Amino acid sequence: MTHTFDTSKPIYRQLADQIYWRIIRGDLKAGEKLPSVRDIAIEFSVNPNTASRTYNEMERDGVVETKRGQGTFVTEDQTVLHQLREERKQVRMEEFVREMEAMGVSATDMIQGLKSYVDKEDKSQ
Structure with a gap:
């Protein structure tokens, strides 16, 4: 599978972000072994x-731990994993708000639109 990387950001950081999303979504769980460097x-x-x-x-971010001779594992520290999720959530919200503001959408309209969207999604499930 070919991945497209943004030239304005280091590839290693983008790759970390992709793996972080896997952790946040639960594709990779606390304590689970990550693929080898070669496989990644x-x-x-x-x-x-x-x-x-x-x-x-x-x-260095504290999200994974390397165990000599065993590989790299997702941390089991739930505080670190919660913080990762909250940081990523904050980044996405900031991006959303900046884009909406650039379109001229007010904060009130953003909140109403989001509420309508969530309500509609809840009803379709």
């Missing part, structure tokens, strides 16, 4: 050094 490099068509740097950065 192949999956995303990146250099293994880029995949390795991605894991190193994620470890």
